[in-house]
Amino acid sequence: MSEDIDAQRIDATRTVRAFAPGSVGNIGVGFDLLGHSIEGVRDVAIVRRIDEPQVRITAIRGDVPGADTLPLQAERNTAGQALIALRRKLGLAHGFELELEKGIPLGSGLGGSAASCVAALVAANALLDAPLPREALYEFALDGESVSSGSRHGDNVAPMLLGGVVMATATRMIALHVPAWLHAVVVHPDQMLETRRARAVLADPYPLSLVVEQNAHLALFLTGLQRGDAVLLREGLHDLLVEPRRAPLIPGFLEAKAAALDHGALGASISGAGPSTFAWFTSRGHAEAAAPAMQAAFAAAGYGSRAYVTPVAGPKAKVMGRA
Amino acid sequence: MSEDIDAQRIDATRTVRAFAPGSVGNIGVGFDLLGHSIEGVRDVAIVRRIDEPQVRITAIRGDVPGADTLPLQAERNTAGQALIALRRKLGLAHGFELELEKGIPLGSGLGGSAASCVAALVAANALLDAPLPREALYEFALDGESVSSGSRHGDNVAPMLLGGVVMATATRMIALHVPAWLHAVVVHPDQMLETRRARAVLADPYPLSLVVEQNAHLALFLTGLQRGDAVLLREGLHDLLVEPRRAPLIPGFLEAKAAALDHGALGASISGAGPSTFAWFTSRGHAEAAAPAMQAAFAAAGYGSRAYVTPVAGPKAKVMGRA
Numbered sequence: 143m144s145e146d147i148d149a150q151r152i153d154a155t156r157t158v159r160a161f162a163p164g165s166v167g168n169i170g171v172g173f174d175l176l177g178h179s180i181e182g183v184r185d186v187a188i189v190r191r192i193d194e195p196q197v198r199i200t201a202i203r204g205d206v207p208g209a210d211t212l213p214l215q216a217e218r219n220t221a222g223q224a225l226i227a228l229r230r231k232l233g234l235a236h237g238f239e240l241e242l243e244k245g246i247p248l249g250s251g252l253g254g255s256a257a258s259c260v261a262a263l264v265a266a267n268a269l270l271d272a273p274l275p276r277e278a279l280y281e282f283a284l285d286g287e288s289v290s291s292g293s294r295h296g297d298n299v300a301p302m303l304l305g306g307v308v309m310a311t312a313t314r315m316i317a318l319h320v321p322a323w324l325h326a327v328v329v330h331p332d333q334m335l336e337t338r339r340a341r342a343v344l345a346d347p348y349p350l351s352l353v354v355e356q357n358a359h360l361a362l363f364l365t366g367l368q369r370g371d372a373v374l375l376r377e378g379l380h381d382l383l384v385e386p387r388r389a390p391l392i393p394g395f396l397e398a399k400a401a402a403l404d405h406g407a408l409g410a411s412i413s414g415a416g417p418s419t420f421a422w423f424t425s426r427g428h429a430e431a432a433a434p435a436m437q438a439a440f441a442a443a444g445y446g447s448r449a450y451v452t453p454v455a456g457p458k459a460k461v462m463g464r465a
Numbered sequence: 466m467s468e469d470i471d472a473q474r475i476d477a478t479r480t481v482r483a484f485a486p487g488s489v490g491n492i493g494v495g496f497d498l499l500g501h502s503i504e505g506v507r508d509v510a511i512v513r514r515i516d517e518p519q520v521r522i523t524a525i526r527g528d529v530p531g532a533d534t535l536p537l538q539a540e541r542n543t544a545g546q547a548l549i550a551l552r553r554k555l556g557l558a559h560g561f562e563l564e565l566e567k568g569i570p571l572g573s574g575l576g577g578s579a580a581s582c583v584a585a586l587v588a589a590n591a592l593l594d595a596p597l598p599r600e601a602l603y604e605f606a607l608d609g610e611s612v613s614s615g616s617r618h619g620d621n622v623a624p625m626l627l628g629g630v631v632m633a634t635a636t637r638m639i640a641l642h643v644p645a646w647l648h649a650v651v652v653h654p655d656q657m658l659e660t661r662r663a664r665a666v667l668a669d670p671y672p673l674s675l676v677v678e679q680n681a682h683l684a685l686f687l688t689g690l691q692r693g694d695a696v697l698l699r700e701g702l703h704d705l706l707v708e709p710r711r712a713p714l715i716p717g718f719l720e721a722k723a724a725a726l727d728h729g730a731l732g733a734s735i736s737g738a739g740p741s742t743f744a745w746f747t748s749r750g751h752a753e754a755a756a757p758a759m760q761a762a763f764a765a766a767g768y769g770s771r772a773y774v775t776p777v778a779g780p781k782a783k784v785m786g787r788a
Contacts, residue, residue: 358498364634
């Protein structure tokens with residue numbers, strides 16, 4: 143994919159900076175399966191190749207609340223754990239020193255822990271004697287993510303690694319076709335929603351009839367993406383399983399979703415475990431017109447917010463240069 | 466789609482024969498959503514346009530067991546009910562007289578009731594003053610099917626109407642791309658499995674984790690079909706929801722599936738509500754080699770069977786001529 147860039151190793155220096163974008167996890171109908179990267183918010187990793195056979199984190203900076211609460215202990219940090227897994231699998235003699243600059247708010251549902259992990263991997267990969275293709279970084283990204291979520295879900299790390307909409311299974315990433323006109327609004331309201339609480343409401347099982355209805359939505363959604371067919375996307379982008387249970391945990395969500403649909407959204411739902419809320423539109427213009435209305439809905443519920451307008455075919459993580 | 470043929474109305478006569486093929490409902494990962502038509506087994510309808518404003522069934526023939534037990538009363542018969550719905554919706558002044566020649570065994574899981582319904586509709590459509598496109602026949606086919614199944618599932622009628630693999634939602638049919646090399650074996654063992662019993666085992670709900678795993682399979686399956694990628698199809702064609710609960714109701718199924726996989730099948734599962742068992746292969750040659758092994762597995766369990774080898778891009782229902 144981007145071996146062209148990853149392979150730009152600089153012999154003159156042993157330090158590389160890389161960024162990874164935020165992402166919309168789940169995309170409503172693809173719980174723990176689908177995600178897409180977004181413009182406007184990202185984490186940066188600065189990785190230095192060191193002779194000592196270890197991974198150490200020297201600093202976590204960033205003006206997002208809570209950045210200073212993240213663990214510096216490598217094995218307890220998603221980015222640290224990813225580099226530990228990389229070293230172990232490749233049997234590297236050298237180690238890595240890592241700094242993180244957090245740009246993605248913690249607990250936003252925009253994939254902050256995944257982005258640190260992917261940015262660190264992309265930077266470290268560029269420092270290898272034989273850099274790996276993006277696909278090969280996936281397993282290490284899953285190793286890192288599992289520190290944060292307790293399980294291996296690729297719906298955030300995969301779109302960060304490949305860009306755009308990606309299907310992430312336990313073993314592979316598949317980048318999907320995305321029409322260029324497709325744009326998203328992602329609104330992050332100033333709320334905290336614990337992932338644990340967001341997961342707890344999913345404990346009760348689902349009747350087959352509802353699963354079948356959702357399967358139809360997923361199939362319509364995937365076919366709509368592949369054909370660039372807005373009618374199919376509109377029919378498909380409608381989550382019946384997770385959103386109904388999580389919506390009550392996010393004050394203003396239903397109103398923000400309604401505002402998006404009023405402004406012509408193809409569909410809207412919760413990004414990752416929330417509270418961020420996303421909506422898809424057939425053009426950037428439609429998205430830009432809807433964003434203030436979605437923010438106004440959260441404001442009416444008492445919450446300030448930030449809004450991002452982005453192509454659904456968002457960016458992928460990239461090396462930015464050397465320090 | 467086949468308006469070319471449907472529109473071949475013959476003024477000289479008011480009787481049309483049409484056939485509809487059998488089908489594999491569900492295709493494992495697409496319960497009540499996906500199906501594909503098959504060669505080798507079909508129902509035929511002979512429809513006569515009559516002046517009386519009614520639908521009547523004059524005969525149901527066929528050498529399949531139980532054909533003589535099917536109801537001649539139009540509103541209790543899938544084909545009869547479909548024509549009643551057609552007359553009502555279009556406000557037709559004339560009626561239809563219908564004969565059915567059953568070729569698809571009852572209770573086989575090969576879509577017999579759906580085929581009678583679709584064959585009757587395709588024949589009746591050719592007798593209309595202004596024949597409808599195939600897409601417009603879908604709702605009447607669902608009306609007919611509901612007489613048999615008690616609910617509106619299009620996973621059998623849709624592939625019969627359009628041919629090949631079709632996604633059937635409550636309101637629309639979407640024909641999917643099917644690679645020409647893809648072939649299926651469908652084995653019908655001499656067992657009776659009541660649809661009611663096959664449905665009863667599906668009553669208990671499913672944990673989200675299993676639903677998510679199945680969603681990944683469905684997404685891999687659909688992407689594999691669209692890209693003609695056998696690796697993705699092999700990963701995707703694996704049902705975790707319905708097959709594990711129904712397999713114990715079909716003696717020999719697990720052994721027949723194992724025989725198919727031993728012969729290189731991409732995957733295998735239950736057709737419709739069973740007991741017919743299907744497997745997909747990358748060529749006709751592979752399918753032909755596997756068919757006897759699948760039949761031997763049922764024979765070892767004490768059941769004779771018939772096997773059909775067919776392109777997955779199977780035929781669609783067609784007018785055969787006039788009586």
